[in-house]
Amino acid sequence: MGASQTLILAISAVAATGSLFATPAIARSVGLDVMTAMAMTIATTLLMPLVLYINLVVFQQDEFQLDLFSYFQRLIVFIFGPMLLSALSHRYIPNQILKRTHSKIAQVTILLVPAFPLGLVAEFRALFDHSWLQGLLYFGYGVTICLVFFITGFLLFMRCNVPDGMLAGITSANRNVLLTFTVAGSALGPDYLPLIGALQLPIYTMPLFVKWLGKSLCADSRSPSSTV
Structure with missing residues (x-):
């Protein structure tokens, strides 16, 4: 569709990205x-490390080469290390202490989530300062990406039930x-940071859309025409 190579690379990186760690807190806020x-x-x-590696191999230009040693180091530090620490905590720390600690942390998690995109x-913002038309274009990319991902997940899982589809x-x-x-x-290229900045508003307004969608679908299922 005429997108630059660097923008395609940025979109492919977003497509390979896993879900936010705050997703359970967001799910709780909308009753899922x-x-x-x-x-x-x-x-x-x-799945993200494998999919991201494949996407970068496919979409990278010559000037953006992935340092595999650094890549695997970061995977260990930021993904596998925390998961191992979590598994060890569940193995050696009494469950009662973990539940009590989690209940206190969960009270403030949802308050911290909106601060993340700042x-x-x-x-x-720098893109907007340079050209507000370019900024609006990237914001359109962000909205479109979020809608495509949401609709795809919803349609694939709503075969089970509507709440599963929304989740x-x-x-x-x-x-x-x-x-x-x-x-x-x-390695993600120069368009990645502007694109993920444009994604923040659509991502963090999505729970409002999900809440409205859930109420609408429930109302439709209770209407007389749907029961005839």
């Missing part, structure tokens, strides 16, 4: 199943783009 959201988040995070919009949709739309940047860095 927290444990399923956590399972989806872990699964997509584990650190990711600098490049997107899959919001998990697909919530992308841990900072983790991808931390793992792959400059």
Whole structure:
């Protein structure tokens, strides 16, 4: 569709990204199943290194070469290391202490989630300062990407039931783009940071859309015409 090679590379990196670690807290805020959201988040995070590597090999230009040694180092530090630490904590720390600690942390998690995108919009704001038309174009890219991911997840999983579809949709739309940047860095190209800045508003307004969609679908299912 006429997109530059660097923009295609950035979109492919976003597409490879796993779900936000805050997705279970977001799921809880709209009344969806927290444990399923956590399972989806872990699964997509584990798949991300492989999918990201494949996408970078396919879409990279010559000037953006992935340092495999650094890549695997970052995978260990930012993905596999924390998962191992979590597994060891569950193995050696009493479950009662973990539950008590988690219940206190969970009270503030949802309050911290909206603060996350504030650190990711600098490049997107700089793009607006350079050209507001270009900024609006990238914002359109961000909205489109979120909608495509949400609709795809929703349609694939709504065969089970509507809540599963909404949960899959919001998990697909919530992308841990900072983790991808931390793992792959400059190999993602110059368009990646502006694009993920443009993604933040659509990502963090998605729960409002999901809540409205859930109420609408429930209302339709209770209407007389749907029961005839």
